Amino acid sequence: xxxxxxxxxxxxxxxxxxxxxxxxxxxxxxxxxxxxxxxxxxxxxxxxxxxxxxxxxxxxxxxxxxxxxxxxxxxxxxxxxxxxxxxxxxxxxxxxxxxxxxxxx
Numbered sequence: 001x002x003x004x005x006x007x008x009x010x011x012x013x014x015x016x017x018x019x020x021x022x023x024x025x026x027x028x029x030x031x032x033x034x035x036x037x038x039x040x041x042x043x044x045x046x047x048x049x050x051x052x053x054x055x056x057x058x059x060x061x062x063x064x065x066x067x068x069x070x071x072x073x074x075x076x077x078x079x080x081x082x083x084x085x086x087x088x089x090x091x092x093x094x095x096x097x098x099x100x101x102x103x104x105x
Contacts, residue, residue: 022051029064031085033101034094036068049073070094 025040026048037045045068052062063074063081070093072078079089088095 019051022048023055023060026060026062026065029061029101032087034064034066034082034087034099035101037065038068040065066094070096
């Protein structure tokens with residue numbers, strides 16, 4: 001789903017507000033930081049994964065969303081994008097103490 005589809009209420013594919021909230025939280029994650037699936041979708045982290053899987057938005061920084069333990073759902077590709085932004089790692093996981101933004105209300 002493109003950004004235009006997601007934001008056009010006249011389009012039959014218009015996304016519900018819950019999905020839009022997830023996408024806005026992902027978009028608002030600054031370079032060099034991460035949020036967890038639970039941070040972008042409080043109480044329903046799998047919902048965040050479903051939303052991200054369905055969206056076709058080239059500028060959406062999906063790689064800034066990681067598992068709560070700092071592990072990566074998308075492996076080497078995600079790791080390369082995060083390292084390029086200066087996200088700190090401890091071994092193969094994101095150093096969540098340094099890189100994690102607090103969840104938004």
